[in-house]
Amino acid sequence: MSTLTRPNVGRKTPRVFYFMVLPALVIFAVFHTVPLLSGIYFSFTNYAGYGEWSFVGLSNYINLFRDDRILNAYGFTFLFAIVSTIAVNVISLAVAIALNGRIKFKTGFRGIFFIPNILSILIVGYVFNYLFSNSVPAIAEALGINALTTSILAGADTAWIGVVILSVWQAAAFNIIIYLAGLQTIGGELYEAASLDGASSWRQFRSITFPLIGAFFTINMVLSLKNFLQVFDQIVSLTAGGPGTSTESISLLIYRGGFEGGEYGYQTANAVIYLIVIIAISFVQLRILQRREASF
Amino acid sequence: MTATAESAAPRTAAPSGPSPTAMRRDRPKINWWLTALVAVCSLTVLIPLYLAVVTALKTPDQLGGTGFELPIGARWENFAEAWTTVKFPRALLNTALVTVGAVLLTLLTNSMVAYAIARNLHRKFFKGLYLYFIAALFVPFPIILLSVVKETAILGLDNQLGLILLYTVYGLSFNIFVYVAYIRSIPLELEEAALTDGASTWTIFWRIIFPLLGPMNATVGILTCLWAWNDFLLPLVILSDPAAQTLPLAQFIFQGQFNTNYPVAFASYLLALAPLLLVYLFAQRWVVSGVMRGSTK
Numbered sequence: 001m002s003t004l005t006r007p008n009v010g011r012k013t014p015r016v017f018y019f020m021v022l023p024a025l026v027i028f029a030v031f032h033t034v035p036l037l038s039g040i041y042f043s044f045t046n047y048a049g050y051g052e053w054s055f056v057g058l059s060n061y062i063n064l065f066r067d068d069r070i071l072n073a074y075g076f077t078f079l080f081a082i083v084s085t086i087a088v089n090v091i092s093l094a095v096a097i098a099l100n101g102r103i104k105f106k107t108g109f110r111g112i113f114f115i116p117n118i119l120s121i122l123i124v125g126y127v128f129n130y131l132f133s134n135s136v137p138a139i140a141e142a143l144g145i146n147a148l149t150t151s152i153l154a155g156a157d158t159a160w161i162g163v164v165i166l167s168v169w170q171a172a173a174f175n176i177i178i179y180l181a182g183l184q185t186i187g188g189e190l191y192e193a194a195s196l197d198g199a200s201s202w203r204q205f206r207s208i209t210f211p212l213i214g215a216f217f218t219i220n221m222v223l224s225l226k227n228f229l230q231v232f233d234q235i236v237s238l239t240a241g242g243p244g245t246s247t248e249s250i251s252l253l254i255y256r257g258g259f260e261g262g263e264y265g266y267q268t269a270n271a272v273i274y275l276i277v278i279i280a281i282s283f284v285q286l287r288i289l290q291r292r293e294a295s296f
Numbered sequence: 297m298t299a300t301a302e303s304a305a306p307r308t309a310a311p312s313g314p315s316p317t318a319m320r321r322d323r324p325k326i327n328w329w330l331t332a333l334v335a336v337c338s339l340t341v342l343i344p345l346y347l348a349v350v351t352a353l354k355t356p357d358q359l360g361g362t363g364f365e366l367p368i369g370a371r372w373e374n375f376a377e378a379w380t381t382v383k384f385p386r387a388l389l390n391t392a393l394v395t396v397g398a399v400l401l402t403l404l405t406n407s408m409v410a411y412a413i414a415r416n417l418h419r420k421f422f423k424g425l426y427l428y429f430i431a432a433l434f435v436p437f438p439i440i441l442l443s444v445v446k447e448t449a450i451l452g453l454d455n456q457l458g459l460i461l462l463y464t465v466y467g468l469s470f471n472i473f474v475y476v477a478y479i480r481s482i483p484l485e486l487e488e489a490a491l492t493d494g495a496s497t498w499t500i501f502w503r504i505i506f507p508l509l510g511p512m513n514a515t516v517g518i519l520t521c522l523w524a525w526n527d528f529l530l531p532l533v534i535l536s537d538p539a540a541q542t543l544p545l546a547q548f549i550f551q552g553q554f555n556t557n558y559p560v561a562f563a564s565y566l567l568a569l570a571p572l573l574l575v576y577l578f579a580q581r582w583v584v585s586g587v588m589r590g591s592t593k
Binding site for chain 1: 325326327328330331333334335337338340341342344345347348351359360361362363364405406408409411412413415416422425429432434435436437438439440441442443444445447461462465466468496497498501522525526528529533543544547548551558561562565568569572573576580581583584587588589591
């Protein structure tokens, strides 16, 4: 019965498989692809979100590059996303290695470090808001650290640091678990052999640990950057984009301009650029990081 | 991973050499310095939670200071006040409804779509479909945000039902990715045997494959639950009726009313965080290992 080695090979696909996917395909297209295409369509119009509209060609796109508020949002979002991505991956990897070491209460600590991931970032943001605006200045005053006696959220140049701290605090939870999963795929005998050969811990990390969790590093870097570039909740609860527009992210700007500012067409053009940027970065990142992985 | 260590233990009776895990067990060498370091690091997770708890139990005139001081006589009335101000029971019910709905619909539909794709990946149509769904992972949400809001409003889906549907649809890309990888690791023999016994593809999926997906269903269920429960942006833009507000959205809406009263505000934060935190307290091992499983597949 050679036909049975793989069901349906050489035969027509049973119709039932089409019935299984067609509803999903239709609904997915309606709620994802149609909005995507209609967004691209409206980016060439001056639609305000209501009322009359007409085609304006590429003028939305041209205006984007002259708009200080847009440029500022890209500047902030990228600064924030890059700093957070690096910080969260360094911290998560370090914590994951420690958790994977010969420590007591492993499962308990693992459970504690995952807590931020199960909490609403918006609500935690309100707690951090209080921490930054009231607690930290009070502690700084008591200790005589003048630089921190005013809230970092109140300064246009420092508010972004608060957003980074909150975001890293939360994102580390998930990344630690992913790195831990990666570390546990490495057999202990590799390290035993290495220490018999007299390799230092740093050397073991560089020559064994890091190369072997390369795939996990790639995934975490790409996903972190992609998620941080879409930062929204953290900013709503921590700074609301302020002071001024110093911490207004691209997502927040699209939401505000599109919903509240009557800039539907204009902000969808912004979103199209944003889409292109995210796709380009994801691909570049995947290429670079995968090449690194292969060269080990 | 603890499971493998435990299952390896009884096997040490076998004459073959003990496994490395068993060997390490014989001479457990706990690194106490590292344990202490990890304990100190874990404080960074707990400090904001501690701050939330002590603040929620204070009276407004006890605030001042660093905020870390213990409250003088716990004021539990803050919770009662928060309970009614943010209409907590209603928000909790909405969130629970949306989350349970999204998890169930996701598990039932996404696994089935993944099964059809996984068993037909050698065909152009299904391969194309697979890539089509995966490609959506790269599309940032803001670009579809404005249009989706219009669409759901027109279709009368600007409510909890709409949210359930959207979580199921937007989760599809990632879930298909993990399900397909898992299903392709399930040998075909079982299905072939059932097929020769005259079982239909539906029966095969629901009776044989779906039960085998147990571990993956747990992973997808956990991730969907965390997402739907804590999400803020979708409820913010989709829901039009205030009576449909979810927990995070209710916190956002009522933020202005707490400007002068931090303790009540913090009590309401804790109320909103508590349900999932309590579930997590009991299911912690299961949740974390479920997430880890998803990342190694």
